[in-house]
Amino acid sequence: MNMNQSFINESELQKLQDYLVRQKPKLIILTHANPDGDAVGSSLGLFAGLKSLGVDVSVACLDPVPDAFHFIPFEEHMKSDFDEKSFDAVCFVDCGSRTMTRFEEDKPRILSGEMIKINIDHHPSNDSFGDINFVVTHASSSTQIIFHLLQGLRAKITPQIATCLLLGLYTDTGSFMHQNTTSATYDVAGQLLRLGANASQIAKKVFQSHEPTMLKLWSRVLQNLYLTPEGAAIVGVSRKDYESLGAKREDLTGVIDFINSMPEAKYSVLLSEDEKGNVKASLRTRKQDVDVKALAEQFGGGGHIKASGFMVKGGHLQKEIKWKIIQD
Numbered sequence: 001m002n003m004n005q006s007f008i009n010e011s012e013l014q015k016l017q018d019y020l021v022r023q024k025p026k027l028i029i030l031t032h033a034n035p036d037g038d039a040v041g042s043s044l045g046l047f048a049g050l051k052s053l054g055v056d057v058s059v060a061c062l063d064p065v066p067d068a069f070h071f072i073p074f075e076e077h078m079k080s081d082f083d084e085k086s087f088d089a090v091c092f093v094d095c096g097s098r099t100m101t102r103f104e105e106d107k108p109r110i111l112s113g114e115m116i117k118i119n120i121d122h123h124p125s126n127d128s129f130g131d132i133n134f135v136v137t138h139a140s141s142s143t144q145i146i147f148h149l150l151q152g153l154r155a156k157i158t159p160q161i162a163t164c165l166l167l168g169l170y171t172d173t174g175s176f177m178h179q180n181t182t183s184a185t186y187d188v189a190g191q192l193l194r195l196g197a198n199a200s201q202i203a204k205k206v207f208q209s210h211e212p213t214m215l216k217l218w219s220r221v222l223q224n225l226y227l228t229p230e231g232a233a234i235v236g237v238s239r240k241d242y243e244s245l246g247a248k249r250e251d252l253t254g255v256i257d258f259i260n261s262m263p264e265a266k267y268s269v270l271l272s273e274d275e276k277g278n279v280k281a282s283l284r285t286r287k288q289d290v291d292v293k294a295l296a297e298q299f300g301g302g303g304h305i306k307a308s309g310f311m312v313k314g315g316h317l318q319k320e321i322k323w324k325i326i327q328d
């Protein structure tokens with residue numbers, strides 16, 4: 001079987017190719033706000049790949065690239081703002097829904113019929129909202145899809161692009177440990193290594209560089225761990241918790257997976273107050289019979305069966321015996 005076929009729909013690929021060649025559009029790539037490794041790697045990897053094919057392309061994200069990813073090639077091209085009127089098409093990457101870039105409030109044109117929408121994603125919540133869609137829910141990351149897409153478009157995958165793509169594989173699979181890791185994930189990772197991806201840099205910068213403030217925050221968070229009689233492992237982090245240590249909310253990345261390593265935990269929940277007065281929840285499970293996506297959906301969120309999240313707008317945390325979200 002040609003691996004490419006199970007990832008890239010040939011007729012959508014043809015549509016994209018025809019569109020790029022015939023219309024020569026000005027294209028902007030957007031990824032979700034609060035970008036993770038897959039968002040950063042997929043948007044920058046696609047940007048560089050399309051640019052090498054001569055496409056007039058830009059890339060933007062509402063929030064800056066997190067410090068942990070500052071080694072990533074092409075970061076200097078990531079814009080935080082853009083003029084929607086100067087683009088013909090928008091390409092959404094790693095966005096489980098059309099509103100995850102959070103640009104649409106200021107720039108409604110990106111969701112209007114005036115712009116061609118290209119949608120590249122692996123979240124089951126994605127409803128294929130694009131005019132051209134590459135929604136592959138069995139892909140471990142968006143970069144895995146983009147690897148096959150760039151191959152389909154005959155773009156040369158340089159060592160720098162390979163590093164971008166490998167970053168998404170690494171982070172979305174929790175270093176190839178989550179259940180979304182398949183033989184296809186390893187297969188693509190192997191190909192990216194052969195193409196020159198810098199895996200040791202990713203391991204070092206993303207998974208093995210912990211600032212003292214981050215370690216102190218983790219120790220504070222882990223002290224608050226609460227295991228419910230039903231088997232949910234829950235921690236809550238207030239704004240004060242990280243601000244008083246000089247840490248940032250993004251320093252919590254990885255805490256949830258660490259907590260979820262307890263065999264006793266049916267599922268794990270990390271509740272955190274963000275800088276804007278909202279409470280965010282991340283959910284994880286390793287149990288076959290637990291669906292944290294369904295749980296997150298009860299609170300208006302979504303994600304994957306084994307990893308999901310939701311947000312309570314205008315809320316704060318209060319610890320009584322259990323953690324409670326209080327809507328402000």
Ligand SMILES: [Mn+2]
Pocket residue numbers: 038039094122140141142172
């Ligand atoms: Mn992703």
